[in-house]
Amino acid sequence: MKKEGKFSYVYIKEHIESQINEGKLKVGEKLPSEIHMAKKYEVSRETFRSAIRLLEEEGKVTIKRGIGTFIATPLKTxxxxxxxxxxxxxxxxxxxxxxxxxxxxxxxxxxxxxxxxxxxxxxxxxxxxxxxxxxxxxxxxxxxxxxxxxxxxxxxxxxxxxxxxxxxxxxxxxxxxxxxxxxxxxxxxxxxxxxxxxxxxxxxxxxxxxxxxxxxxxxxxxxxxxxxxxxxxxxxxxxxx
Missing domain, CATH: 3.40.1410.10 (Chorismate lyase-like)
Structure with missing residues (x-):
């Protein structure tokens, strides 16, 4: 079994969030593949998915099944x-x-x-x-x-x-x-x-x-x-x- 890396899904979520806030990730930009991102953070694909689920729940990413995950901007309240x-x-x-x-x-x-x-x-x-x-x-x-x-x-x-x-x-x-x-x-x-x-x-x-x-x-x-x-x-x- 592959050993899980040091990053938690909460850290990954917050790290992607900070990249969005700093403009390093633009609205409409497609994230690299799940396999690539899991390897980058040295975590399992399931851990990375958990981070993406949190971002999706907050409207910060949009998942298009079979296409990929895209950066989104939540509408104002x-x-x-x-x-x-x-x-x-x-x-x-x-x-x-x-x-x-x-x-x-x-x-x-x-x-x-x-x-x-x-x-x-x-x-x-x-x-x-x-x-x-x-x-x-x-x-x-x-x-x-x-x-x-x-x-x-x-x-x-x-x-x-x-x-x-x-x-x-x-x-x-x-x-x-x-x-x-x-x-x-x-x-x-x-x-x-x-x-x-x-x-x-x-x-x-x-x-x-x-x-x-x-x-x-x-x-x-x-x-x-x-x-x-x-x-x-x-x-x-x-x-x-």
Missing amino acids: IPSSLEKLTSITDIIRAASLKEGEKREKIETVACTKEWGELLGLEEGDPVIFHKRTRTADGEPVVFSLNVIPKEIVGDLFDEKHFSGSLLHFIERECNVNVVCSDAEISVPLHTDRYCQKLLIHPHTTVLLLKQVHYDEFNRPIFYSEDYLRNDVFQFQMRRKR
Whole structure:
């Protein structure tokens, strides 16, 4: 049996970390092979793997199976107060990250009983159903589902290109002032198909924010379900006695 070298996996992890911080290892750079690195540190491949697992959990490397291990930069933590109604677009931009999106579906469907109870509609009434993935610096951070009464937006989504903040789009194009929302926060199961779209790192956890948005007349304007990466978004609120 080969004798293990003097370096622990924690030392190896911290050494690679210091090389990243000092700029000796650049973002996007591929590390040498596992065999080469284990030989360099005079440790077993399993010990080196343990160090890489720690770095991966912290988002400092990305492992592409069958290709190799690459240096990565963890996204900034984005603080957001739950007391203020703020769009996802504004939250991402406030953190100096580049916002992007991938629209997955937008269509007119029949209102379900659940949506009807939330939006004051009859089951079967037409609603716009909108799904998309939001990104920050090219990395998926939010998956959103939105349900909007057709009577509020009409054919707006057919007539105008939409991207960015849904809240701002509705306010601008429909002359509707969204002033507040009722929100519920929960932790979705990891088996939830929408949650899985965001589980890109071992350390990623997801929160689900369900909201009904209202105008100044307390009329429900739209319903949203936002799956948010909890390793990126940090929600805060001030509680008082």
